[in-house]
Amino acid sequence: MQKASDEARGNGMTLGFVPTMGSLHEGHLSLVDIANRFTDMTVVSIFVNPKQFGPGEDLKKYPKNVERDKRLLRQRGCSVVFVPDAKEMFNKNFKSEVYVRDLSRLLCGITRKTHFKGVTTVVAKLFNIVKPHISVFGQKDAQQAAIIRRMVKELNFDIKILTGPTIRERDGLAMSSRNAYLSNLERIEATVIYRSLREAEQMIRKGERRTRKILTRMKKMIQEKKKAKIDYVKAVEMKTLKPVEEVRGEVLFAVACYFGRTRLIDNTIIRVRI
Amino acid sequence: MQKASDEARGNGMTLGFVPTMGSLHEGHLSLVDIANRFTDMTVVSIFVNPKQFGPGEDLKKYPKNVERDKRLLRQRGCSVVFVPDAKEMFNKNFKSEVYVRDLSRLLCGITRKTHFKGVTTVVAKLFNIVKPHISVFGQKDAQQAAIIRRMVKELNFDIKILTGPTIRERDGLAMSSRNAYLSNLERIEATVIYRSLREAEQMIRKGERRTRKILTRMKKMIQEKKKAKIDYVKAVEMKTLKPVEEVRGEVLFAVACYFGRTRLIDNTIIRVRI
Numbered sequence: 001m002q003k004a005s006d007e008a009r010g011n012g013m014t015l016g017f018v019p020t021m022g023s024l025h026e027g028h029l030s031l032v033d034i035a036n037r038f039t040d041m042t043v044v045s046i047f048v049n050p051k052q053f054g055p056g057e058d059l060k061k062y063p064k065n066v067e068r069d070k071r072l073l074r075q076r077g078c079s080v081v082f083v084p085d086a087k088e089m090f091n092k093n094f095k096s097e098v099y100v101r102d103l104s105r106l107l108c109g110i111t112r113k114t115h116f117k118g119v120t121t122v123v124a125k126l127f128n129i130v131k132p133h134i135s136v137f138g139q140k141d142a143q144q145a146a147i148i149r150r151m152v153k154e155l156n157f158d159i160k161i162l163t164g165p166t167i168r169e170r171d172g173l174a175m176s177s178r179n180a181y182l183s184n185l186e187r188i189e190a191t192v193i194y195r196s197l198r199e200a201e202q203m204i205r206k207g208e209r210r211t212r213k214i215l216t217r218m219k220k221m222i223q224e225k226k227k228a229k230i231d232y233v234k235a236v237e238m239k240t241l242k243p244v245e246e247v248r249g250e251v252l253f254a255v256a257c258y259f260g261r262t263r264l265i266d267n268t269i270i271r272v273r274i
Numbered sequence: 275m276q277k278a279s280d281e282a283r284g285n286g287m288t289l290g291f292v293p294t295m296g297s298l299h300e301g302h303l304s305l306v307d308i309a310n311r312f313t314d315m316t317v318v319s320i321f322v323n324p325k326q327f328g329p330g331e332d333l334k335k336y337p338k339n340v341e342r343d344k345r346l347l348r349q350r351g352c353s354v355v356f357v358p359d360a361k362e363m364f365n366k367n368f369k370s371e372v373y374v375r376d377l378s379r380l381l382c383g384i385t386r387k388t389h390f391k392g393v394t395t396v397v398a399k400l401f402n403i404v405k406p407h408i409s410v411f412g413q414k415d416a417q418q419a420a421i422i423r424r425m426v427k428e429l430n431f432d433i434k435i436l437t438g439p440t441i442r443e444r445d446g447l448a449m450s451s452r453n454a455y456l457s458n459l460e461r462i463e464a465t466v467i468y469r470s471l472r473e474a475e476q477m478i479r480k481g482e483r484r485t486r487k488i489l490t491r492m493k494k495m496i497q498e499k500k501k502a503k504i505d506y507v508k509a510v511e512m513k514t515l516k517p518v519e520e521v522r523g524e525v526l527f528a529v530a531c532y533f534g535r536t537r538l539i540d541n542t543i544i545r546v547r548i
Contacts, residue, residue: 002432010284095376096428098398101369121429124372128430154370155395156402158276 001082005043005131013040017132017159019123022046023063023177024072027167031136032076034164043130044073045082051090052118063177082130089125098124098155100147106241107143108256108265111231119144120151127157135159140166140174142252142267146241166266168194174266186259189225193255196221196233197268200253204270209247211235222257231256231263238269247272275356279317279405287314291406291433293397296320297337297451298346301441305410306350308438317404318347319356325364326392337451356404363399372398372429374421380515381417382530382539385505393418394425401431409433414440414448416526416541420515440540442468448540460533463499467529470495470507471542474527478544483521485509496531505530505537512543521546 008015016035020028028044035042046069053059070081097117103109104116127135137145145163152161167175172194173187182190196218203214218233236243238250247270254267282289290309294302302318309316320343327333344355371391377383378390401409411419419437426435441449446468447461456464470492477488492507510517512524521544528541 002430006432010286012284094428095374096425097373097375098429099371099373101371103369125428125430128432131432151370154368154399155372156276156399158280158402158405 001043001080001084001129002131004080005129008041009131014134015039015130015132016042017126017130017135018042018044018078019126019135019137020044020046020069021048021062021177022066022069023180024069025167025175025177027138027140027164027175029072029076030167031138031164032073032078034136034162035134036077038134038162039132041079042077043080043082043132044078045084045126045130047084047086047089047122047126049089049118049122050086051121052115054112054114057112058178058181061181063180082126084129089122097121098151100150100154103143103147103150103241107232107234107236107254109143111256111263116144116147120147123148124151124155124157127152127159132159134162136162136164138166139163139269140176140266142254142269143241146239150239172198174264176264178262178264181262182259183227186227186262189227190257190259190264192222192225192228193257193264193266196255197253197266201268201270204247204272209272211243211245211247211251214247214253218253218255222255225259227259229258231258233257248274275317275354275358275403276405278354279403282315283405288408289313289404289406290316291400291404291409292316292318292352293400293409293411294318294320294343295322295336295451296340296343297454298343299441299449299451301412301414301438301449303346303350304441305412305438306347306352308410308436309408310351312408312436313406315353316351317354317356317406318352319358319400319404321358321360321363321396321400323363323392323396324360325395326389328386328388331386332452332455335455337454358403363396371395372425374424374428377417377421377424377515381506381508381510381528383417385530385537390418390421394421397422398425398429398431401426401433406433408436410436410438412440413437413543414450414540416528416543417515420513424513446472448538450538452536452538455536456533457501460501460536463501464531464533464538466496466499466502467531467538467540470529471527471540475542475544478521478546483546485517485519485521485525488521488527492527492529496529499533501533503532505532507531522548 016039018031098120251270256265290313292305372394445465525544530539
C-alpha cells in the first residue's frame, strides 16, 4: 500500500482515503463520493479494528461481508480497497498508542473507555500506510471526527480532514452497520433519536436557547420508548466537546441510546448567529 | 517544511533526518554524516522539546546556541536546518500523545517517568513534518533508539531508522551536551562510566557470562568515585529492554549515573555468538 501511494504521489496524483470497518452502507459510500470529488484516487480501508472494541462489546458479531463491500466500492468508483490483516496490524506484543486526552473521555468515552484510543491508534497507522492528501469521516460519528481533527492538527499529519453529512433511512434513522442488530420493535422505536434531534432544532428555531430545557424535552421523548435506555443526551461545543448551557454559535446535540442491547448514536449541529 | 519535503520527494530526492535539541557536538554531526551518505538531502531539526523534560529537570538551563549549530551544520553538508517555534509545536491546550508502553517505563523511564512519552510525541510530530525516508539516532541514547524503532514499526511510519555509534572524548567520556554542566572533578570522575563498560567487555572476552557478576563489578568501580551516584547499571535485551541473566546473542549494558547534579548515560552493545 505504501509503495502504491508513493507511486501515485510521484505521478502527481492526489489521494483520498475513507477508513471503514466494512459492512458498508450508503453512509460510507457517500464519503467515497466526497473523496472522489476532491482527489484523483480514492482508497477505502476495510478493517474491523479490535482495539476500538471494549470487553463485552460486539467485536465478534460485528457484521462482515468483504466481497459485497468490494463490489459496492467498485461500483462507486473507489480505486483501491485496502484490507489489512489483523495480525499484521496488531501483533500480540503491540505496545504503541496514539491518544487524544480529555476529548477521548467525554460523551461516548464515558461508557467506552478505551474506544477512542483504539480509533486514534488505528487511524494514525492507516494514515502512515495510505499516505492520503485528504481523508473523509462521517459526521454521524461526531466525537470521532473531532478527535481525529485534533490528532491531525496536533501531530502534524499533512492530511486534510473532511466530514460527510449523516445519511438516513427514509424514517430518519441514521444509517449504521449496527442497525442490523435491532429487533422489529427496536427498529421502529429507534427513530425517536432522529425525532428528538428534529425537536431540538425546532425548539431553537422557535427561540429556545437554554440547552437544559431542550435536553430535558429530548430525554423525555426518548424515555417514552419501551426499549430505549439513554446513555447520554448532551449539548456540547464542537471542538472541545464540553457541555454548553446556551445555544450560541455552533453547538453539537448528541445522543447515545441503547435499544435492547444495541447502542446507537446520532447528532445534529446547530448553528445560531451570535 | 512539509512543502519543501513534498517538493524534494516530488523531484525524486531521498530525505534524511536527524532530530536534535541543538547544542551540537561531534556526536550529532556524525549522525549528519550518516544521513548524508544514504540520502540526497539532510534535514536537521533543532528543538529543545519541553515535553521530554520532567519537573525539576534541566529544561531551563539546557545549553542553546542556534547560530553556532547552524554554522556547524552548514560546514557538515546539512541541507536544511528546521527550527520550529515552541508555541507552534505545543500550544497550551495540546492533548495528543504518542506512547510506547512498557519500554518507556524501564531503565531511564524509572526516574524520568514522562520522558519517553515526550520523545515519541515530538518525534512523531517531526516525522510528519519532515517526511524523511531515513532518520538517524545516536546509539548513545540506546533506549530512545529502541523505543523509536518500535514506534516506527508499530505505527507504520514509512521511515528507515539508522543508529550511529557513540562518539567519545579522548578519555572515553561519551559526548553529551550535558557534559558542559560538570565541575572539573566531576568531569574527571565521569570517565569511570566508560571504563566500567570496557571492563564489562573485557570480562566477557575472558569468558564471563553471568551478568550479575559483571554488573556487580561495574557498580563497584563507579561507586568508588566520590561524586558518583548510580541511577542504574543494567544488562538488557536489545529490543525489549528486559534484564538478562546470561550474556548470549546481543546484550545492551547500560549505565545511568549522576555526577553531582548532572545525570549522564552511556552503554555498550555486546555480541556473543550463541
